[in-house]
Amino acid sequence: MSANPLLEGKQGERHLLLSNEAIVRGALEAGVHVVTCYPGTPSSEVPDTFYKIGGAGKRYYMQYSVNEKVAMEVACGAALSGAMALVTMKHVGLNVAADPLFTTAYTGLPGGLVVLSADDPGFHSSQNEQDNRNYARAASLPCFEPATAQEAKDMTKEAFRVARELEQPVLLRTTTRVSHMRGAVVFGELPEAEQPKVPFERNPMRFVPVPAVSRLRHIALEKQMAKAQALSEASPYNKVTVPASKPADGVIVSGASRNYLADALMAEGWEDKVRVLELGMTWPLPDEKIASFLKDCKRVLVLEENDPLLETYVRALAQKRGLSCEISGKGGVLTIQNEYSTTLLRQALAAWFGGSCEVAVNEPEPNLPGRPPNLCAGCSHRAVFYAARQVFGDGAYYSSDIGCYTLGMLPPLRCADFLFCMGSSVSGGSGFAIGSGKTVVGFIGDSTFFHSGMTGLANAVFNKVDIVVVILDNGTTAMTGHQPNPGMRQDMLGDLCAHLDIESIVRGFGVEQIKKVKAFNLKSVVKAFEEFKDMKGVRVLISEEPCALYARRRLKMGMERYAVVSSQGDDAKRCFETFACPAFCRRDGEYAVDDTLCTGCGMCLQIAPKAFKLVKRG
C-alpha cells in the first residue's frame, strides 16, 4: 500500500480532502503528540483517519476513549504533562466532557490542548442542534471556526499554536457541512522531528484547583483571554472586505454561513452592495475590528447559524461604544432552527435591501415510497426487540439509548418509549421506574454501556432499583462506523488494547440476576425475559451476536444460508407483520425473502417454523 499523503505529503502539494481529514493534516503539521476521542457523527473521520493512516506509535499516540469526559481528561493530562494533545467529539459529547474543560481553562495546559467539537445544525444525526460556540464563552476558550477544507487544516495548526502560546485549551468548532465537505488543501510543512514537549514543573499552587488556587487562576485566565483577544484583533481569519463602491451596508458572518454568503452575493451580483467582516477566530471577538467596521456602516446584518451569539455581542458592543449603526440578525427567514443556505441568504439579503428575490423550485412529487432508516436485515437488535415485545408487550415501558437500536422505536417492534442521551437507558429508566412504579426495560449497546451505562447500573444496584437492563452486545461501535470499544474481541483489538468482559463487570457491580443469551436463540431470549418479568431488583440480560455488517466486513463471516418462504399463508403473514425484516418482500403477491439481503440469521424460522426454511447458498 502506498503511503498516505496525510503522513507523507510534502509542503506545497495539493490534495482533495474531507475537512475532517484536513484537520488530521493540520494537527500533524503542528506536531500533535496525543490524540483521544469518542466517536460521533460528524466528528468521527478525524480519529478514524488517525487510526487508519497508521502513524500511531510513530508520529503520535492515539486512543479511542470510553467516553468524552475520559477522552478530555486523558488529553488534558497529556497537555498538562507537556504534550500537544487533540481531543475530538461531537457537540453533545462536549456536554459530557465539560467538567474537566471548565477547570483546565483555569489551570492552563502548558503543552497545548485543542478540543474539536463537531456541531450538527439541522439534526443530520443528532438528538439536538445545540450551538457549542456557547462553550467558548462559558468556559473562556479561544475558538476557531473553519468554513473550508483548507481552513480546517490551517486553523487546526493555528489553534495548536495559540493553545501552546497561551497555555489555554482552544476550541475548534466545526459543523456537519464543514466536517463533511471536500475541497482542495495545499499542504504546509510536516515537522521532520518530534516537536518539543514542555517540561512539566510541579506547581500545586497552579495545578491543584482548591479554592485558594482557583481564585488566583481565574484572574490569570482573564489575563490570558485578554492576550487571546489581541490575537483575535490581529488574526488574518478575522478579515474585512470592502468593495470599491464603499457601501454603507455591512455583513458580519462566521462559520458555514460564510460560504452561503459568498455564493449568494455571487449568484445575485451583489458583491459591491456590502462590506463583509468575516470572523474565523470567533472567541474572543475582536472588539476594535468590529467597532471600526460598525463605524463605517450605516446598517449591519449579522449572519450565523443557530444561536444569535455574534448578533447579541455586536449589539452590546455598539451600545457600549455609543455607535448608532443599525444592527439586524435573527428574524424573518433567519431563525435559530436548522442550517442556512445560499437561497436562504439570497432571500434574507433581498429583504434587508428592501426588495425580494425570486426562488423557482420544481414541485416535489407527492406520496413517493419512502426509504426510512431501518435496522438492517440480520440485525441482532431486531431479534431481541421481537422477544421483548412478545413477553412484555405494552405492559412495560422501554427506555432506549443512543445507537442503532434507537431505531427499535419503529413499528412493529416499538421498543423505545423515551431517551435522553448516551447512557440514559439505565439511569433515566431507573427514575421512570421509581417515579411511576411501572415495569421498565432498558436497552443499551456495548459501546454505550462502557460510555456511561456502567455508572447508571452501579447506581441502580446501589439504590435497589427495579429495572430490567438489556445489554445489546454486538461487539463493536456499530452506528458510527465500527470503532473499537472495550467489548470488542481481543483478536480484533490487537496488541494495544485489552478486552473487558461485560458479564464480569456486571457481576462485579453486584448484580445477582444476570442472564447471557445468543440474540438469535429466540427461545432462550424469551425464557430469560419471562423469568425476569416476575422478579424485582436489577436484572441484566446480556445478548450477544455481532453486528451483521461488522460480521461480514470485518470478521469475514460468510452468509452460507438464506431463508425462503416454504409455505404461503397466515404464519408467513404473522412473521412479516411482527418481525418486519427488511429482507422480507412480496413477489407477484406472494411472501418471499430477498436472498441478497438475508443473512441467514434464522429468526423467521423460529417465529414461523411452518412458513420458512433455510437453504444453502450457491
Next chain:
Amino acid sequence: METQNKIRIYFTGVGGQGSLTATSLLARTALHAGLEVVAGEVHGMAQRGGVVQSVLLLGGWRSPKLDLGEADLLLGFEPLETLRGMPYLRPGGTVFSSTDPMTPVGVNLGKETYPSLEEIKAKVARQAGAVHFLPCRDLGIQAGAVQAGNTVLLAAVCASGILPFGVDVFEDALKRFLPPKLQVANLKALELGRKVYEENCK
C-alpha cells in the same frame, strides 16, 4: 450540450450504490483538471437502503450544501431517487439518471407502489430542460462489473460537454486514481457511457 464552467451538481442514490465514491471520483477529476472544486456529503444515518445525497460544485461555488432549486445538473443513480430529487434541480436544469430501480422496503412488502419507469421519465421530463435515462446496470455488467455502471453514468455526463472538462480528462483520471484491478472494467464502462450518449442522447 452547452458547457457550464460554473456548475452545481446534485447526486442522489441509495446507500450501498457507490454514489459517494462517484462524487469523490468526479471531484478528484475536476481538481486534476485544474478547476475549483467543493464537494459535500452527509454521513451518519445514511446506511444501506437509505437515501444518500451529495453535491459537487465546480468553478467557484463554495457552499457544500444545495438548497431546493439550486442544482444545474442532477445525477440520479436510481430512478425513484431521481424523481424525489427533482426539487433540488433548478427548473430547466439537466438530468442524467440510471434506469435501474432499487425497491424500498414498503414496496417490497406490498404496502406502497413503485411508479413505472415511463411515469418517472415523463414527470422528470416535465420539470427538466434535458433528460437522459441510461441502462447503467446492464452496461456496467457488460463492462465486467455491476459497480462500473456508475462510471457509465459519469462518462455519459462528461461526453455531453456540460462539464468544464471532457471524457478524455475523466479517462485520464480513472487511470490515475483507480486501483489497477478496477481499471479494465471501468475503462470499458467509460467507452460504453461515451457511446450510449453519442448514439442515443445527442
